[in-house]
Amino acid sequence: MKTIMYGVRGVLLLTFLVLNTSCKLQTKQDDGPQKTPPSLNSKGESKGEAIYTFKDAPVPIERGESIAFKLPNGETHWYEVVYLPEMGINWVQAKSLAELAGGYLVTIHSDLENEFVFNLIKDKKYWYQWDDSHNGVMSGPFIGAFQPLGAKEPDGGWQWVSGEEWTYTNWCKDGVKEDHDPRPNDQPNDATGNQNVGAFGEVNEPVGYWGDFPQRFGSFNDSHPGGVYAFIIEYNTKKTQ
DSSP: OHHHHHHHHHHHHHHHHHHHHHHHHHHHHHHOSOOOOOOOOTTSOOTTOOOOOTTTOSSOOBOOOOEEEEOTTSOEEEEEEEEOTTOOOOHHHHHHHHHHTTSEEOOOOSHHHHHHHHHHSOSGGGOEEOOGGGTTOEEEEEEEEEOOTTOOTTTSSOEETTOOOOOOOOBOOTTOTTOOOOSOOOSSOOTTSOEEEEEEEEESSOOSOEEEEETTTTOTTOSSSOOOSEEEEEESSOOOO
């Protein structure tokens, strides 16, 4: 009797193990390959990103006038605000468009330059305001700051698209008077785990502070809320459209 019982138990146990292993294998097959978040190389480029021209972009793009600013070193550069009335352009695409125009996403190296650039984009039409789910904070235009793959989070490895030395920052800090969001807000903070590009914003009013954002933030037809209404192109020489 014991022999028969042990035999039955053995068969049942073996059947359970086979079925369990089969289910695990099936589940693993159904999961498919795991997706990795998008990243940037040392030049601020990303594989597989849709790149547009000013004519074939899926959203309206309004070019602005180039405004001159004399840098502390005596050089004069020109700055153009590109308005995106329906958003739909992410950082990688903005970078590509800036280079197509003969410039690059703006790089900022002093309080004076930051103030000058901010005055170009302080109109609220250039700022996206989040709803109550994000306590009404605002995201402003893209700048040429990025963090390549492998950089130490949250504040390591930041650089400018132009290759210029990273010597100046104006990241938002928790407790500034324009910040009404009760959550901690020291920037950059890599809050979502993939925030590797820079833009103005992260407080409740248009101000000259910067925050870090995901590189695909604002992409056309993205299911995630939020976006950017502008980016700034910097030119080393005066450009005519």
